[in-house]
Amino acid sequence: MTETLLSVRDLRVSYKVGASRIDAVDGASFDVPRGTIVGLVGESGCGKTTIAKALTRVIADNASITGGQMMFEGRDLVSLSERQMNALRWREIAFIPQSAMNSLDPVYTVESQLNEVLRRRGGLGRREARKRCEELFELVGIDKGRLSDYPHQFSGGMRQRVAIALALALNPKLVIADEPVTALDVIVQRQILDQLRELQAALGISVIIVTHDISVVAYICDRTVVMYAGKVAEAGSMQATLTEPSHPYTMGLRNAFPDLQGAASGTLTPIEGAPPNLAFPPPGCRFAPRCPFVLETCRQVNPPLETVGPNHVAACHRAGEAVELRTQAARVDTWSGKVLA
Amino acid sequence: MIDQFTPLIEINAAQLHYRVGGAMSALRGNPPVVKAVDGVSIVIRRGESVGLLGESGCGKTSMGRLLLKLEDVTGGDILFDGQSLSTLKGADLKRYRSRAQFIFQNPFDAVNPRFTIRQTLSEPLENAGIPPSQRQDKIIAALELVRLSEPLQYLDRYPHQLSGGQLQRVVMARALILQPEFVVADEPVSMLDVSVRAGVLNVFRDVRDRLGLTAIYISHDLALVRYVCERTIVMYLGKVMEDGPTEDIVHEPLHPYAKALVAAVPVPHPDQSHDPLPIGRGAPDPRNPPSGCVFRDRCPYAFDRCAVEIPQLQQAGTRKVACHLFDEAN
Amino acid sequence: MPHLKAAISRTLQLALVLWAVVTILFLMFRLMPGNPMAAYIDPTFTLEQQQALMAQFGLDKPLWEQYFIYIGNLLQGELGQSFRYREPVATRIWALLPNTLILTFSSLILAYTFGILAGAYLAWKRGGVVENAAIPLVLTTRAMPEFWLGMVLLAIFSFNLGWFPAGGTRPAGASYDSLWALYTSREFLSYLALPALTLAIYSQGLPLLLMRSNMLDVMKEDFVTMARIKGLSNWTVVVRHAARNALLPVMTSFAIAVGYQLQGNVVVESVFSWPGLGRELVNAVSASDYPLAQGAFLMIAVVVILMNLIADLLYALLDPRISHA
């Protein structure tokens, strides 16, 4: 039942900045099972968006995939020729961008942009394409009379629906959504997430949602991949990672969010410090400088991803003590700057 | 001492209407107008913390700019300590500038990138006539207030050498350096990374309590507002929809819009309701708001009266609500 | 129809500008040193002619009254009498305008066709050797005095190689039934070639640089990245998306360029003895033929302002963000 659609192993993506090389993604591994929504969560600069782009192999001019595999239905996307990769783009892997405003061409109508994909990439005839356009608009709940409108004539939420329609046009197996609701107001945000979930379940596709917001993950995802400074810190089912986190970073993130359902008088706890500069990453665990549970080995040896539960992995030397650390992490003074032994 | 219950700020039917389009469109008559703030009345007591909550385009940021006299009202009036802001000039304006301060949304935009932290923090001191010899001490004190450890090391750095969290603390230090009575914070953590947000919020809360500040916290996020404010004002398309104690609004919102807003707030828990929101699809269009109640086109409870009559803010229990559903109650 | 309103308001604005320019012109010619009547009356005119003109332009009246008479005359297309040609200025100018326009448009169409293609190509192949050589070259052509370029081309292709005639629009003594017959004759092309080429070489830099930098900007836009993620062909990405968007401002710059070119024509027409408005202006000023100079100046200004308006309207028309607001 949990057949794997995509399996990323030791993925490494590097940017050339001046003379130096920055590994924005430094050996990331995770799986996307068929028919699930996977949340790729982390702060800015953790490499989550780079992974999303790398999966389409359309990356910045100064970036390159320098290692690892991306096994998609038995094919390694890293080693496919550009021609083979292009054949696969959008037909099997589609993309929903953060800002639909900037990602729709302003000078063409929405229908013309849907048509472009349907006819040039899907091989549909004029009449079939028209029918499919109407179908897609119905699917995402926009009046088909608006097909002939230009992108700027839609509101932010509507544009995001157009972007979803566009992504679903060729019935892809995997849809990558890069911060799909970040630019939207809470109400529209919720409506778009509902729609995504509904369509995903109805069509049985897999979705990767890239986000900085744990709430989005909690609302919609089946699985979570937590990233920190170019590496996967923890990955597992959404339930497990959020209720029983095994990496101190995940534990810290949970404390840092205000919670409308929680008690009123709670105090939020920040994680002191800032993520490391990836041009000069610390030698051991990348979270070590901010971790309240740091050990001497943490500063020297990079912890590998290890199984901590069913389908649940974490990259922490003290993952075995997770139960104890979780209780400590819930206390405010644990994080108050003084790093404990 | 000062009576804690005297209002510090009285906003009386404040309006901020923008003309869109060039000067020529004004000559043609009936120019298109955006009502960023449209008849807002709020009274804020000394020492109160008020959250201005709403989606983009609801007028919350414009409200903040009016309060800081970065814009002038196009109608109505705002009184600060009994004095009208629109007629403030010269020395009075200067005094006001040291009493009311602003914390900006994007710290990287709020400081001049060519200025060192010292230069940035000196500017308000200079304008207040603090002699150069006393400035460094005040700067250090302000930086300590916002809990930047070892403040000396930051003085001669440039903004790009600081992280977002550190810079936002500098922005807060600048706002606090003249010991104001009143602070408006416009989404001060929305540009920051999740792991450092809590730190900035905590500093804000602590400093406010310690200095006894009157504070307005502008945000689209009810969870954040709840963390810092005891009172919340929900705005929609330039108008106040609901105004009352934050906990009451969180637990039992009255206005249909507030209901939808509360239901939509994301929570970081696996177990949560996935019920559809009690609101229609679509988005507010500030240029073409509906007649009557501006929310009626998305409101599931709208009835005939909503289209013809603009609902006025009226008392409903602990709160004030602008909705015809509560008309009978009075 | 909000854009119709905007178009009307812009038209009114520019009508106001035209009025201001007309007023400036009036003041310049009336307040110049010397006899204020010299603007309209040549001492060699017969006494009757002089009196007729005095009456027509109200030259014996106070300045403000003269101003209204002047505006009234303008509105009727009355520009006065040329000293040299002894014929109405308007007639003379209408006769010269086609020559100037055909030179301007032929050179600009040449320049824009080349500039747009070359600019798009340079943006596509950015960072290469071609670009490093081409950009300084293009900047150099922008730095050339147009008339000097014309001189060099004349010296080489006309005086040395003898491929093209040295000036004018037609062989000596040749006559044509109509302007149309002239413009479609083969000889005309050989007369047009050098001046048009001169102006085209100078003008191609603007569309080229504009197209290139717009393309480079657009190529960084999200929708271009998205087009790649969609697996569209490179050609589709570059032409259908990048070039189409980059072209917008270049097209509107064409109208502005017509206005600029008209000013540049003043010198180039002189080098090639091209009987156009610019050369006429120079000759009129040299010969103190003030009515003619005034008329030629006004005509050029009208075209410049008209082209500014067309540029604005074109932009609104071509950009769906404005036309479908």
Next chain:
Amino acid sequence: MLDATIGKRPGFVRRVFQSLRLPLNDPFAVFGLSIYGLFVLTAIFADQIAPYDPTEILYTPDYMLAADLRPGEDGHILGTTSLGRDIFSQIVHGSRSALLIGLTAAFMVALIGSIVGVVSGYFRGWIDIVLMRLADIAFGIPFLPFVIVLAAFLQPSIWNVVIAMALVLWRDTARVIRSQVLTLRSRGYVDAARVAGSSDMKIILRHIAPNILPMSFLYGSIAIGWAILTEASISFLGFGDPQSISWGYMLQDAFASQALAKQAYYWFVPPGVCIILVVSAGFFITRGYENILFPKLGR
């Protein structure tokens, strides 16, 4: 003062220089700046460099008019004109009027344009409307015809070009600077300065001007080119200053003296090349600036 801190403050000149942000790492810009340097030196030391008075009518050793000599003949590096004047000396002296016109016109254009742009963009409202309508009018005036008409009414002088540029060409600079100021004005730190109690004047001097200065300089260097080209055109058309030797005057002289038919390339090519060098130097510097000011345009 511009600087908020006491203690170590760099000299005013140095600070202005720094805020110009000269593009010294762009090879084109450095090339442009060196041409400017060479050009200025030539203008200053013209009397020392030029072997003859540029207006002196020269004679060969056998007392013949030294007319139409080819380059190298009788020691004339670039030959002589039909009137027997030394072309090289004219080229050298031509740099003087070019420098004079270029710098003064550029200064006027940059100054007027910047002030109008800053005032218009910062204060907005009716003053903005008035100034921008004035700019519209300036855009409606055909520049070169305007200079010609002006030159016809005023005494022939090289200042006509400067006056005309000051009257008309500020428009481009003003518009660009205005839109730049509008952007700057919406930056948070300008609001922050207002909230901190800074006066408009202080905000303009401290927060706006340093960001505008490179832009003014950029438009100034474009204006240098425009001024030299305009002066050349005007002189070529015969409306120039007959007293001063300029490159445009030389070209007119050559054109009127049948230099084209005589195939005297040594006569009319060098002045053109000089103009191109100086004007393109401005463009190259501009390009270097654009990479600094608008990094998005970069390759």
